Amino acid sequence: MYVVSSQIIRALVHFLIAQGIAPAKLTAVLTTRARYLDESNYRFPVQDYEQLMSYAEQSLQCDHIGLKFGQSLKTQSWGLLGHIALVSESLAKVLLHAQKLNTLVRNIGTITLRSEGSLSYLTWQPNVDIQHHMVDELFSSWLSFAKHCCYNTAELALEKVQLRRLEPSSTSLRAYKAVFNCPIEFSANHNCLCFKSSLLTSPLHNANKDLEYLLAAQASTLVSEHDEINQLKAFITAHFPHVPTVDQAAYHLGFKKRSFQRYLHSQNCSYSQLVDELRKYHAKLMLQQKISVLEITSRLGFCEQSAFQRAFKRWYGCTPKKFLTYKPCQRQN
The missing domain is CATH 1.10.10.60 (Homeodomain-like)
Structure with a gap:
């Protein structure tokens, strides 16, 4: 069964409440599982994430709610992976950890990174058909993390974004352009961020190699479980x-x-x-x-x-x- 960590679901619930949705409405969506929101080891069915996003899209009339959620997401909401990301020495190391440990946050998709010459391509592909909201959240949160944690933020720019979703309304399209600030291809064959390979070596503010090693070892144990x-x-x-x-x-x-x-x-x-x-x-x-x-x-x-x-x-x-x-x-x- 495909699942999402309680940290992500909890962050989503708090975000939607801040957007004006009544807490009781969100609790009704989660039914009896709402009582597990504060249990860090609990994993919610991915359908709960999907239903919360669907309800939010309809209630707020916002097709790009996933983008907004991703921008608001704190790195700590990624759980142990988030703590590792914060002390990693470069974006390349963060992505390496993410590829190995992303199942601690959600096990529904696969992260791949490939480089061709001066460009690199970061893709996330879900294992089953889901709405576009999770892809939007992931891509906008990754970009937000890079902008907040890298030294050379002036160099952080995407060359192109590809999304499998259909092109949205004009209002949502403006939101996508504002977040990614680069050409966007909708109805693409995959979900992909394209950027200059030189960005992978960008150092991070809080790099701590010893702590990174200890946390990564702990996370590997959890993955094996x-x-x-x-x-x-x-x-x-x-x-x-x-x-x-x-x-x-x-x-x-x-x-x-x-x-x-x-x-x-x-x-x-x-x-x-x-x-x-x-x-x-x-x-x-x-x-x-x-x-x-x-x-x-x-x-x-x-x-x-x-x-x-x-x-x-x-x-x-x-x-x-x-x-x-x-x-x-x-x-x-």
Whole structure:
């Protein structure tokens, strides 16, 4: 199950209250999970983030609410990763830590950094279809961090921004231009910040190499504690079209069955949810690779094609055929 840290959700709730939304309305969105807002180790389902953002967009009539939230976000809201970022020696080191440790904040996407000549490209790609708000938050908060923590802020400038979302209204478009201050490509193939590679060596104000090392070691331990979910996903995927039983999965991870179920509950998910999410993810990938619906049905272990068709419509709101032909619905993340 894809999750977001309680620090991010708590910061989002406080931000939305400051924007004028009644606390009771936000509590209603989170339902019973609202009581976990102050528990630093709790991880909220990513759907909670999505629903809060959707409610805020409708209530405030603001399509760029993610941009505004990202600009307001304090680095400490990234949890341990934020503390490491603040004492790192350069932007390059910050991004290296972010690539390794971003699952401590949210496990729904992948950060990649590549350099080609004088330019570097920082991308964030979600593993599943989500709204554009999280990408907006990430990119604006990363840029805000760089501007506040680097010595040479005069040199901090983006060359280009690419976003998968559709082009927004004129009001929101002005907000995007004000934040990024560079050419912006909407309906792009990926979410990407392009900048001069020389910025990666920009030193940070509060660099502390010894503290950076200690905090990074602590964070690596925490990442390994969450790695069981990734191992479990790999185990299930490797056995498709057959789905391992709960007993088999528990044995693979070294758990007893009841301990395994308690562990999944602590991660805010169930075994059947994980299987469903993996089928959803791989169905989309295979469909985009032009694999036939009949073959996908077989590979993912569905008993018949109609069962797969029903599942696909539940996941994506349309049939596989319409999904491939209706491009805009695939551009919202």
